Amino acid sequence: MASDDIRALSEALAADPASLAFVPLGEALRRRGDLEVALRVALRGAERHGTRPDAHDLVARIAVDLGDLERAIVEWETVLRIDPAHAGARKGLGFICFQLGRLEEAASHLSVALSLSPGDGSLAAALQTVRDELAVREESSGRSTMQFSREAMAADPGGAAVRQRQTADPPARPTLGLAAVREQPDADAGALFDDLLEGQRSAAMLLDGDGLVLAGRYVSADGRDLAALIGAQLSGVSDEATRAMRHLGLGGWRQIVFETEAASVAMAPSRDGVLLVAAARPIPLGFVRRVLERALARAVEWLGGAA
Amino acid sequence: MSSVFSTLTESLIRHRGVLGAMVVGLDDGLIVESTLQIGVNGNAFAALTASLYRKARRSAAAAGFGATGFLELTAEQGRVCTAGGQELVLVVVCESRVNVGMLRVELLRAAEQLP
Numbered sequence: 529m530a531s532d533d534i535r536a537l538s539e540a541l542a543a544d545p546a547s548l549a550f551v552p553l554g555e556a557l558r559r560r561g562d563l564e565v566a567l568r569v570a571l572r573g574a575e576r577h578g579t580r581p582d583a584h585d586l587v588a589r590i591a592v593d594l595g596d597l598e599r600a601i602v603e604w605e606t607v608l609r610i611d612p613a614h615a616g617a618r619k620g621l622g623f624i625c626f627q628l629g630r631l632e633e634a635a636s637h638l639s640v641a642l643s644l645s646p647g648d649g650s651l652a653a654a655l656q657t658v659r660d661e662l663a664v665r666e667e668s669s670g671r672s673t674m675q676f677s678r679e680a681m682a683a684d685p686g687g688a689a690v691r692q693r694q695t696a697d698p699p700a701r702p703t704l705g706l707a708a709v710r711e712q713p714d715a716d717a718g719a720l721f722d723d724l725l726e727g728q729r730s731a732a733m734l735l736d737g738d739g740l741v742l743a744g745r746y747v748s749a750d751g752r753d754l755a756a757l758i759g760a761q762l763s764g765v766s767d768e769a770t771r772a773m774r775h776l777g778l779g780g781w782r783q784i785v786f787e788t789e790a791a792s793v794a795m796a797p798s799r800d801g802v803l804l805v806a807a808a809r810p811i812p813l814g815f816v817r818r819v820l821e822r823a824l825a826r827a828v829e830w831l832g833g834a835a
Numbered sequence: 836m837s838s839v840f841s842t843l844t845e846s847l848i849r850h851r852g853v854l855g856a857m858v859v860g861l862d863d864g865l866i867v868e869s870t871l872q873i874g875v876n877g878n879a880f881a882a883l884t885a886s887l888y889r890k891a892r893r894s895a896a897a898a899g900f901g902a903t904g905f906l907e908l909t910a911e912q913g914r915v916c917t918a919g920g921q922e923l924v925l926v927v928v929c930e931s932r933v934n935v936g937m938l939r940v941e942l943l944r945a946a947e948q949l950p
Contacts, residue, residue, distance in 0.1 A: 561890070595897065761898040768890040769908055772883035777876070779911025786891050789901025806900070813939075 534560070541569075546576060554586045558593060561767030566590050574603075581611040588620055593739050595760035597624050615644040619651060623740060626658055627756040631665065634658045657717075717743040718753070720830055721805075721823050730807035730816070731755075732823045734830075737800040739763035743830060744823075746806070759804065766795055766802040785817060794820040798827050840868035843925065843945045848872075850941065852933030854913075857926045858949065859885050861919060875928055880915065884908075884926045888917045904946075905939055918942045920949035 537553035550573030557566035567590045574583040588603035601624055607617040618641035625634035638655040645651060720743040721732035733744030739760045746755040769781045785794045787809070794816045795804045805820045840858040847856035848870045855871035857880070864882035871877045892903040906917045914929045916938055925946050927938060 758898045761894045765887070765891050765894050768887045772887055773910060775879050775883055776910070776915075778913045781908060781910045783909040784907070786895065786906035787904045788895045791900045793895065793900065
């Protein structure tokens with residue numbers, strides 16, 4: 529949506545604060561990456577129109593982009609109290625529950641969502657993934673995870689303390705949206721980039737246009753997969769770049785690299801989403817860029833087409 | 836009229852492939868000092884790059900990565916590199932062929948002089 533449209537919606541909302549213009553306005557701001565503003569607009573709308581499911585659904589989706597999964601859960605549960613047949617809320621809750629490891633709840637939400645939207649192939653794939661994972665969980669008591677965290681980086685610049693907790697069992701649970709590789713037992717979505725990161729303190733993840741994880745992982749020192757949180761926070765940078773590119777006359781953006789105190793981060797557009805690689809700061813920036821390029825090629829192959 | 840920052844931008848624009856160098860307010864995206872080749876829309880680069888840098892800083896901090904230093908945006912027809920302090924950032928607009936490694940070193944060195 530163009531800036532003119534956003535301005536028109538803002539003016540419409542200012543002229544009539546009770547109008548429903550806050551829904552398309554909040555969505556447009558969210559897509560543009562103005563998440564804080566989008567959240568304010570959506571919250572005001574949800575407060576005024578508390579019985580409208582689309583108002584709470586909007587707040588939930590913005591909350592996901594902000595990495596505030598708890599708020600997203602609350603809002604989508606509110607949606608379901610108003611409209612138990614709201615497929616979007618079921619799908620959103622299914623994805624969040626999966627990210628949080630609440631597999632039974634994820635399966636339940638996704639089953640209902642699929643019954644409401646039987647033609648949605650991504651739901652069928654996601655549900656199958658969750659069920660597969662539930663089966664794996666029942667069969668296996670251990671799992672292997674890469675250990676990677678800022679604390680580990682800071683405390684152990686030599687790298688010995690990272691990747692410290694590995695067991696003999698298969699890799700950690702995959703993330704959703706991996707229909708293309710489900711038939712390859714050694715190529716689950718969560719582990720899609722693991723071999724590219726071999727021996728390095730780094731992580732890679734593929735995010736969709738909403739900042740949700742499609743593949744890859746970011747495992748903390750205590751074994752939690754933080755990919756959803758990290759992805760939601762950093763995907764906004766690519767949204768900002770896309771916005772800037774419309775005005776700078778440099779064509780589309782190919783890559784963003786930035787260095788922080790703890791990590792070097794590189795990202796590149798991939799279809800409607802973004803591929804993101806993060807590595808501990810002692811790792812040279814050039815290496816991070818190379819990993820990004822290789823991971824991008826892997827993502828293209830995995831997605832089954834051009835980036 | 837030259838400002839205290841003109842030496843920074845003038846040293847950066849000497850690099851091959853650099854089309855413009857600016858000192859920009861981080862919060863408002865306005866140019867404080869600039870040395871630009873003809874045809875470079877400094878105002879647009881300043882505003883949008885400062886916005887991108889702010890976003891990267893906020894996102895990196897929220898993700899637990901700490902403060903952000905150097906940032907490079909590579910596009911189909913050029914690059915933009917940024918590094919900065921708390922109030923001001925250096926923005927360099929470049930052609931694709933620029934030696935990013937050298938520029939990064941110079942940029943980080945120059946950024947140390949910014950408030």
